[in-house]
Amino acid sequence: MRALIQRVSHASVTVDGVVVGQTGPGLLVLVCAMAGDGEAQADQLAAKIARLRIFKDEAGKMNRSVLDIGGAALVVSQFTLAADTRSGNRPGFSSAAPPAEGERIYEYFAAQLAAQGVPVETGRFGADMKVELLNDGPVTIWMDI
Incomplete structure (x- = not known):
């Protein structure tokens, strides 16, 4: 799995003009199966991700997790994280999971993050989503598992 994790002051995702998920201080997690x-x-x-220490402690060091700060996560599917740009000018996405499997794993991941104790809201898989965020830091972490 691939994820782009951003420490945010707030983030939201909108589909067809309706906010379908949002978070206050915490994480925006763009994820691709x-x-x-x-x-x-x-x-x-x-x-x-639940234990990733990217929030500041009292000394100003990144030493606290989203769990430690009582934060939450907005999890948004983003198959474009699988982009292969090694040749040509149009990215290829053949390394992404097929849509049905990608959706299943995305939903499972969101549930597992919640099971870790992180309050989770999500976007809508496969929808045309508008994501707004205020990156705090900025702190952005790329993760491949």
Whole structure:
């Protein structure tokens, strides 16, 4: 699985003019299931993100997790994270999981992140989504599991 994790002051996702998910202080997690990914990868990614220490402690060091700060996560599917740009000018996405499997793993991942104790809201898989965020830092982490 592949994820782009952003520490945010707030984030929201809108579909057809309606906010379908949002978070206050916490994480925006853009996630892509790759071909061959399964529940084991989703479990590992959820556990890692829940404990990822990218929030400041009292000394100003990134030493606290989203769990430590009582934050939440907005999880948004983004198959374009699988983009292969090595040749030509049009990215290829053949390394992404097929849509039905990608959706299943995405939903499983969101549930597993919630099971770690992180309040989770989500976007809508496959929809044309508008994502707004205020990146805090900025802090942006790329993660492959």
